[in-house]
Amino acid sequence: MRKSALFLAAAILAFNAQAGGAAGVFKVVTGNVSVQRGEQRLPASVGMQVQVADVIRTGKDGSAGLVFQDNSLLSLGPASRLVVDHFSFDSTTHDGQFETTLARGKLAVVSGKIAKHQLDAMKVYTPTSILGIRGTEFVVEAEGKE
Amino acid sequence: MRTAGRIAGLLIVGLLAGCATRDRVVLLPGGDGKVGKVMVQSRSSDRQVLLDTAYGEAQTSSQGGNQAAVIEPAAVQRDFGEVLAAMPQRPMMVLLNFEGDSTALDAGSRARLPEVLASIASRPAPEVVLVGHTDRAGTPQYNDKLGMDRAVVVRDALVAIGLKPRDISVTSRGEREPLVTTPDDVSEPQNRRVEVIVR
Numbered sequence: 618m619r620k621s622a623l624f625l626a627a628a629i630l631a632f633n634a635q636a637g638g639a640a641g642v643f644k645v646v647t648g649n650v651s652v653q654r655g656e657q658r659l660p661a662s663v664g665m666q667v668q669v670a671d672v673i674r675t676g677k678d679g680s681a682g683l684v685f686q687d688n689s690l691l692s693l694g695p696a697s698r699l700v701v702d703h704f705s706f707d708s709t710t711h712d713g714q715f716e717t718t719l720a721r722g723k724l725a726v727v728s729g730k731i732a733k734h735q736l737d738a739m740k741v742y743t744p745t746s747i748l749g750i751r752g753t754e755f756v757v758e759a760e761g762k763e
Numbered sequence: 764m765r766t767a768g769r770i771a772g773l774l775i776v777g778l779l780a781g782c783a784t785r786d787r788v789v790l791l792p793g794g795d796g797k798v799g800k801v802m803v804q805s806r807s808s809d810r811q812v813l814l815d816t817a818y819g820e821a822q823t824s825s826q827g828g829n830q831a832a833v834i835e836p837a838a839v840q841r842d843f844g845e846v847l848a849a850m851p852q853r854p855m856m857v858l859l860n861f862e863g864d865s866t867a868l869d870a871g872s873r874a875r876l877p878e879v880l881a882s883i884a885s886r887p888a889p890e891v892v893l894v895g896h897t898d899r900a901g902t903p904q905y906n907d908k909l910g911m912d913r914a915v916v917v918r919d920a921l922v923a924i925g926l927k928p929r930d931i932s933v934t935s936r937g938e939r940e941p942l943v944t945t946p947d948d949v950s951e952p953q954n955r956r957v958e959v960i961v962r
Contacts, residue, residue, distance in 0.1 A: 644851035644887045664888035680849035684890075684962050688854050694846030719786075723846040727794070727853070737802075743786040745806055746823040752799030754791040755814075756843040760784045 639666035640704035641685035645692065649676030673699045675722065687713060689729035689739070697722020698761075702742070706731055718742040721761035728753045785824045789839055790814040794853060805829045852886060854962035859917060861955040864900060864909070866916045869952065880924050883961050889926060891961050893917050895935040898954040899947050903937055910935030917957050 643650075643665045650661040653672035659665075667673065667683060675681055675697045682692040687706045693699055698720040706713035711734035717724075719741060732739040732750045739750040743759040792798050803812045803821040810829040812821045820834045840847075857879050859872040868876060883889050895910030914933040921931055941954040 642888055642890065645849050647849065680845055682849045682851040684851050684854070688962060690851050690853065692846050692849035692851070694843070694849070697846075723843060725843060725846045725850055727850070728799070743788075743823070744784050745786045745825050746788070746821075746829075747804040747806060748788060749802035749804065750799075751801065753793045753797070754799065755801050756789050756791065756839065756846065757786065758788075758842070759786045761786075762784075 639686070640669055640701055641667040641683045641689075641691070643667065643681060644684050645680070645682030647681070648679035648695070650674070650679045650681045650693075667701060669701055669704050671701050673697075673701070685715065685729060687711070687715065687729035687731045689715060689731065690727040691717070692725045694723030694725075697724065699724060710734075713738060715739045716742070719757050719759045719761075720744065721759050724757045724759075726750070726755055726757070783824055783826055785822060787820060787822045788814065789818060789820045789834060789843070790816065791839065792817040803829065851962075854960060855882075857959040857961070859957045859959060860952060861913055861957070863898070863950050863952075863955065866909070866912045868916075869955075876920065879959065880920060883921065883959075884924055884926070886961065889930065889961055891918075891921060891926065891931045891959065893931065893933045894958040894960070895933070895937075896940055896942075896954060896956050896958070897938050898949065898951040899938045899941065899945055900950045901938075901948075903939075907935050907937035910937045913955075913957050917959060 643661050643663055646661050646663050651674050652659045652661050661681060673681065673693060675693050675695055677696050680694055684690055700718040700720060702718055703714050703716040711730045713731040715731045728739055728750050732752055736751060737749045741748040741757060743757060744761045788801060788803055790798065790801055798817045801814045803814060803823060805823050807825055812829055812831045814821055816833060818834050818836060819831060821831045823829050860869045861867060862869055883891060893914040895914035897906035897909045914935060918931050918933050922928055943951050943953045945951050
């Protein structure tokens with residue numbers, strides 16, 4: 618009885634972390650930056666939330682900075698394209714998974730609680746490589762086509 | 764015929780240039796001075812490179828190459844200056860302290876409050892987590908509520924300067940997480956606090 622109550626509490630906590638909806642939030646937007654969400658292409662603005670499966674694009678004059686729920690910081694340089702493949706985070710246990718693909722352009726990362734809590738829970742994919750993040754700060758450039 | 768050959772040649776050059784796409788990763792020293800680690804796995808071969816030194820660089824290509832080197836900090840600034848300039852501010856944490864058995868800030872925190880609020884408001888689209896704590900005077904149940912009441916006082920101050928309630932979360936840890944360990948029923952000023960985490 619007690620065990621199942623505990624399990625239920627844990628399940629509710631995990632659900633809340635998921636139900637938060639947003640994986641991250643734009644904190645910096647310069648020049649032309651957009652978010653592809655399904656069929657929609659939305660202009661990015663400071664305070665806008667980012668969800669799993671969003672594709673973030675910056676123009677030739679654009680750059681963007683985001684903070685994710687686990688305190689990971691990501692920024693994108695000009696002419697870049699980043700896909701948020703997967704994000705889950707339990708703010709109580711710090712269990713989670715964070716995967717993005719830099720299809721093109723430049724990305725800077727300061728990893729957060731997900732990478733700190735568990736080896737290889739954070740990954741960045743590029744056209745030619747898979748990066749397993751064990752902390753904390755790095756930059757990536759992908760030549761990929763437009 | 765000759766033209767066809769030339770076109771074919773150009774096509775091959777074009778294809779090779781298109782195929783040989785290259786990516787690079789540079790590990791940077793962390794804000795706290797520590798250097799992390801990034802494992803770089805090639806997608807087209809089983810080669811792996813572990814970056815674990817500051818300014819260590821790995822290059823990967825679609826043709827399977829995977830090289831590592833150490834580059835100059837100036838080269839990082841040259842090649843990645845724009846993207847690094849777009850990095851959001853790091854999250855910050857501030858402690859506000861309270862009078863005993865009360866939701867009133869103590870004198871020191873009351874004096875610092877305007878500066879703390881201004882620094883939160885100056886961030887773009889700030890999100891705030893407030894965690895209330897108490898000392899061990901009083902029952903655990905009472906202290907759960909007192910911790911929450913303290914967090915709510917800080918929330919109200921943030922809403923008053925224009926933050927949206929949906930961007931502020933409040934919780935209480937009651938007397939569970941003292942900064943200074945004490946026996947039960949002991950009043951300890953350092954434990955009467957709200958942690959203000961801002962990102």
